[in-house]
Amino acid sequence: MDLATALAAIYPPDRLLTRTSALAAYESDALTAFRTRPLAVVLAETRQEVIDTVRLCHAAGVPFVARGSGTSLSGGSVPLDDGIVIALNRLNRIVRVDPVDRIAVVEPGVINLDISAAAEPFGLYYAPDPSSQSVCTIGGNVAFNSGGAHCFRHGMTANHVLGLEVALPDGEVVRLGGDSVEGVGPDLTGLFVGSEGLFGVALEVTVRLLPRPEAYRTVLASYTSLQAAGDAVTRIIAAGLLPGAMEIMDRLAMDAAEAAVHAGYPAGAAAVLLVELEGDATQTDAELARLRAVLDASGPSHVHVAANAEERALLWKGRKCAFSAVGRLSPDFIVQDGVVPRTKLGDALAAIEELSRQHGVRVANVFHAGDGNLHPLILYDGREPGALARAELLATDILRLCIRLGGSITGEHGVGLEKRAFLPEMYRPDDIAFMQRLREAVDGRRLANRGKMLETPA
Amino acid sequence: MTIAGPSTIESLVEAVAQSAPAPLAIAGGGTSRPRPADAAHHPCAVLDTRAVAGITAYDPAECVVTVLAGTPVQHLADALAAHGQYLPWDPPIAGADATVGGMIATGVSGPGRHRYGGVRDFVIGARVVDGRGRLVASGGQVVKNAAGFLLHHALVGSGGRLGVIADVSLKVFPRPEATRTIVVRGDSLAAALEAHERLRLANLDLDALDLDGPSATVSARLAGAADALDARAARTIAAAGHAVETHTGDAEAQHWHTHSIAWWPREGATVKVPVTPSRLASILAVLAPLGPCRASAGGAVVYLHSAQPLEAVGAVLLAHHLTGAVVRGAEAGRRLGVQPSPAFADRVRATLDPDGRFR
Numbered sequence: 001m002d003l004a005t006a007l008a009a010i011y012p013p014d015r016l017l018t019r020t021s022a023l024a025a026y027e028s029d030a031l032t033a034f035r036t037r038p039l040a041v042v043l044a045e046t047r048q049e050v051i052d053t054v055r056l057c058h059a060a061g062v063p064f065v066a067r068g069s070g071t072s073l074s075g076g077s078v079p080l081d082d083g084i085v086i087a088l089n090r091l092n093r094i095v096r097v098d099p100v101d102r103i104a105v106v107e108p109g110v111i112n113l114d115i116s117a118a119a120e121p122f123g124l125y126y127a128p129d130p131s132s133q134s135v136c137t138i139g140g141n142v143a144f145n146s147g148g149a150h151c152f153r154h155g156m157t158a159n160h161v162l163g164l165e166v167a168l169p170d171g172e173v174v175r176l177g178g179d180s181v182e183g184v185g186p187d188l189t190g191l192f193v194g195s196e197g198l199f200g201v202a203l204e205v206t207v208r209l210l211p212r213p214e215a216y217r218t219v220l221a222s223y224t225s226l227q228a229a230g231d232a233v234t235r236i237i238a239a240g241l242l243p244g245a246m247e248i249m250d251r252l253a254m255d256a257a258e259a260a261v262h263a264g265y266p267a268g269a270a271a272v273l274l275v276e277l278e279g280d281a282t283q284t285d286a287e288l289a290r291l292r293a294v295l296d297a298s299g300p301s302h303v304h305v306a307a308n309a310e311e312r313a314l315l316w317k318g319r320k321c322a323f324s325a326v327g328r329l330s331p332d333f334i335v336q337d338g339v340v341p342r343t344k345l346g347d348a349l350a351a352i353e354e355l356s357r358q359h360g361v362r363v364a365n366v367f368h369a370g371d372g373n374l375h376p377l378i379l380y381d382g383r384e385p386g387a388l389a390r391a392e393l394l395a396t397d398i399l400r401l402c403i404r405l406g407g408s409i410t411g412e413h414g415v416g417l418e419k420r421a422f423l424p425e426m427y428r429p430d431d432i433a434f435m436q437r438l439r440e441a442v443d444g445r446r447l448a449n450r451g452k453m454l455e456t457p458a
Numbered sequence: 459m460t461i462a463g464p465s466t467i468e469s470l471v472e473a474v475a476q477s478a479p480a481p482l483a484i485a486g487g488g489t490s491r492p493r494p495a496d497a498a499h500h501p502c503a504v505l506d507t508r509a510v511a512g513i514t515a516y517d518p519a520e521c522v523v524t525v526l527a528g529t530p531v532q533h534l535a536d537a538l539a540a541h542g543q544y545l546p547w548d549p550p551i552a553g554a555d556a557t558v559g560g561m562i563a564t565g566v567s568g569p570g571r572h573r574y575g576g577v578r579d580f581v582i583g584a585r586v587v588d589g590r591g592r593l594v595a596s597g598g599q600v601v602k603n604a605a606g607f608l609l610h611h612a613l614v615g616s617g618g619r620l621g622v623i624a625d626v627s628l629k630v631f632p633r634p635e636a637t638r639t640i641v642v643r644g645d646s647l648a649a650a651l652e653a654h655e656r657l658r659l660a661n662l663d664l665d666a667l668d669l670d671g672p673s674a675t676v677s678a679r680l681a682g683a684a685d686a687l688d689a690r691a692a693r694t695i696a697a698a699g700h701a702v703e704t705h706t707g708d709a710e711a712q713h714w715h716t717h718s719i720a721w722w723p724r725e726g727a728t729v730k731v732p733v734t735p736s737r738l739a740s741i742l743a744v745l746a747p748l749g750p751c752r753a754s755a756g757g758a759v760v761y762l763h764s765a766q767p768l769e770a771v772g773a774v775l776l777a778h779h780l781t782g783a784v785v786r787g788a789e790a791g792r793r794l795g796v797q798p799s800p801a802f803a804d805r806v807r808a809t810l811d812p813d814g815r816f817r
């Protein structure tokens with residue numbers, strides 16, 4: 001029996017897509033530069049369907065790509081022309097929310113924000129908050145170890161996933177981790193997270209939930225230079241404060257966000273720094289006094305403390321929509337994702353400014369300053385000949401800058417297709433050889449998300 | 459045979475490569491797994507990592523430290539304290555000898571893991587020597603990094619079975635300005651469990667929440683700005699709903715020390731059992747006949763000290779669908795109770811230790 005027939009035995013026709021018109025929606029992800037039409041797309045509704053599909057693919061030697069919402073910015077969910085896409089959006093039940101143990105058990109297609117919504121009646125929430133959280137799935141978050149604005153204090157997805165049920169690339173099903181925040185034996189859950197789909201498909205995810213902080217204190221400080229905003233972050237850490245989030249936007253990003261949502265960012269500033277304290281109310285008040293003193297000494301042109309929940313929400317809305325808002329400034333843009341040591345933020349920003357000038361390409365900067373995670377938005381007009389190439393060259397230069405400064409080529413968007421060639425610039429040949437060996441040991445036929453993260457060896 | 463202490467990563471790599479493929483037991487301070495008294499007649503060579511020691515990179519402004527595996531945890535904690543920083547997962551110092559490599563390999567966190575997470579949440583990079591003597595790096599020295607497989611996560615709890623940890627990079631935090639501990643001494647274990655549950659669910663942002671079984675004592679630690687502690691302590695005491703003692707300063711440190719598992723005898727075994735708070739009472743009831751128990755991290759883990767044969771302990775764990783591991787004793791590292799699915803673990807292990815050397 002060939003694969004097509006076998007798949008047709010599992011899926012009704014409306015959940016087995018093979019017609020060109022139906023496949024179009026699955027050809028690429030949020031990084032639209034890569035586009036491939038797969039053999040077929042299956043819309044799985046049960047775990048067993050996923051397991052059966054993986055087993056069939058394994059038996060037939062056909063590569064497969066798991067897909068959540070396709071918001072990957074690194075080409076991670078782009079299909080293969082000789083492969084199958086296993087779409088998981090419909091495998092989206094919240095199996096249980098346990099308010100006593102403060103965990104949620106969910107299927108991989110559950111949307112990130114829906115976990116917090118389900119936990120909200122119990123005063124709990126799911127902490128990792130990528131800007132795409134209203135659309136991206138927990139399965140995609142697990143694959144990329146996705147981040148958000150709260151990583152310095154709260155960590156990334158790996159720090160919130162306690163247990164996984166996984167279909168390995170040969171269809172064997174294993175459980176990793178459990179329900180407790182503590183474990184014994186090697187942390188294999190933590191190894192599976194961030195594996196970009198190469199270790200198989202996550203079928204069920206157990207996450208920890210945190211109690212909603214009693215209070216937030218959100219402060220906006222504006223500066224006449226990006227460097228000064230970066231320095232303020234260093235001062236905040238040096239003062240012993242541990243904010244939940246520290247975000248910086250430069251003028252271009254700020255103006256775009258302001259035009260989009262009228263967040264109330266001060267006009268004319270070169271950079272704004274958004275700092276949020278969270279926790280016990282008396283504690284955050286005490287921290288706020290210290291934070292104000294630190295900010296006042298950092299040479300700001302303006303400091304504003306959000307007066308109420310509405311003001312806070314608006315300040316965040318501006319930040320969270322910055323990517324899409326930049327779309328107003330330019331017909332096309334590349335979202336870059338790189339990391340530098342936090343104390344080198346100032347150097348990195350100055351270097352990016354210089355590169356932008358050299359290449360004659362505009363760059364808007366939005367970044368998670370608490371953890372040195374840069375998101376330069378590289379603006380170009382695709383209709384202009386050579387513009388995309390110039391933008392890509394600049395994007396590449398920025399990655400090399402991150403490596404040179406001792407950082408990383410990706411903080412949260414993953415390597416995917418986009419950055420495969422840069423992984424060997426960041427790690428030594430022995431490290432890459434190890435990754436290849438581990439991949440081979442887990443997936444001898446290289447079927448799971450073939451071609452992503454690691455180049456296929458000749 | 460003991461392989462005489464390599465003192466650099468290069469000599470560590472060489473020692474592992476040259477002794478291949480003979481079996482090898484990796485030793486740190488020996489506080490969890492005692493080094494064989496008579497190494498000369500030990501069936502397998504012991505690789506002593508203690509000389510591979512020192513802090514290789516530490517910029518306090520970065521809140522990141524890179525440290526060689528043989529470094530005593532105490533030495534690292536002192537170096538951080540000099541800059542007002544600390545290891546937020548609060549590892550037990552476990553005597554002057556316990557090493558950073560041993561801390562990662564045993565995956566040990568202390569009471570303070572309650573607030574910000576355990577050692578697994580703070581390891582951001584590592585280098586490890588595999589069974590063929592190859593040095594492999596993962597992660598890096600930045601707190602956010604999604605490039606490549608996160609092998610450093612798997613080293614946490616690896617018990618010396620995946621390779622020789624050469625160095626690790628850790629995220630560290632500013633040390634809280636002040637702490638205060640509220641102690642409830644229950645009339646019974648049931649009363650202590652009730653107080654523990656009230657404190658756990660009260661949204662008090664506790665730094666630590668432990669329960670000592672035999673003495674029916676609950677210890678709740680607050681940490682943060684000094685001027686906020688009075689108000690926070692008052693709320694905590696109200697939530698406890700019992701007469702309490704409050705400790706600060708040296709008395710507070712002494713309290714946590716006397717109530718740690720450090721006082722448990724070396725004989726027998728200390729077993730770590732991950733649990734969930736909703737099952738804490740029933741699990742304590744089941745384990746109590748085996749020996750004294752202590753719950754830590756807000757009811758996420760139970761430590762049991764038992765002089766019973768490990769088979770008996772394992773059988774009880776299995777009967778109650780629990781998994782555990784010996785963290786101190788002659789058989790440190792042994793898994794008890796429910797065994798994990800082997801398929802993924804075996805493939806990871808075969809990649810790092812193809813000859814099955816690490817014992």
Ligand SMILES: Cc1cc2nc3c(=O)[nH]c(=O)nc-3n(C[C@H](O)[C@H](O)[C@H](O)COP(=O)(O)OP(=O)(O)OC[C@H]3O[C@@H](n4cnc5c(N)ncnc54)[C@H](O)[C@@H]3O)c2cc1C
Nearest residue numbers: 068069070071072076130131137139140141143147202412
């Ligand atoms: C506007 C915008 C803002 C964003 N902001 C952020 C941000 O702040 N932080 C951040 O980290 N990311 C951000 N992203 C990137 C993206 O949203 C994340 O990478 C997200 O985790 C992808 O989820 P998804 O469901 O869309 O996954 P997809 O794009 O469908 O898949 C991503 C990868 O995961 C794999 N995968 C999916 N499901 C599974 C599964 N069940 N098991 C195994 N592998 C699986 C896929 O094969 C693919 O390799 C942003 C993207 C956009 C478009």
Ligand SMILES: Cc1cc2nc3c(=O)[nH]c(=O)nc-3n(C[C@H](O)[C@H](O)[C@H](O)COP(=O)(O)OP(=O)(O)OC[C@H]3O[C@@H](n4cnc5c(N)ncnc54)[C@H](O)[C@@H]3O)c2cc1C
Nearest residue numbers: 484486487488489490491557559560563564617618623720
């Ligand atoms: C007083 C006291 C209190 C303790 N409290 C706790 C507690 O609360 N919770 C808990 O879980 N444990 C606790 N323990 C046990 C504790 O985990 C260990 O004693 C300590 O962390 C081990 O460090 P070590 O350097 O002595 O390791 P060793 O005892 O030398 O080795 C322990 C394990 O780690 C491996 N290992 C050591 N170094 C390396 C390396 N470089 N690379 C790879 N593998 C390596 C060894 O092979 C062995 O399997 C306590 C122990 C004591 C003595």
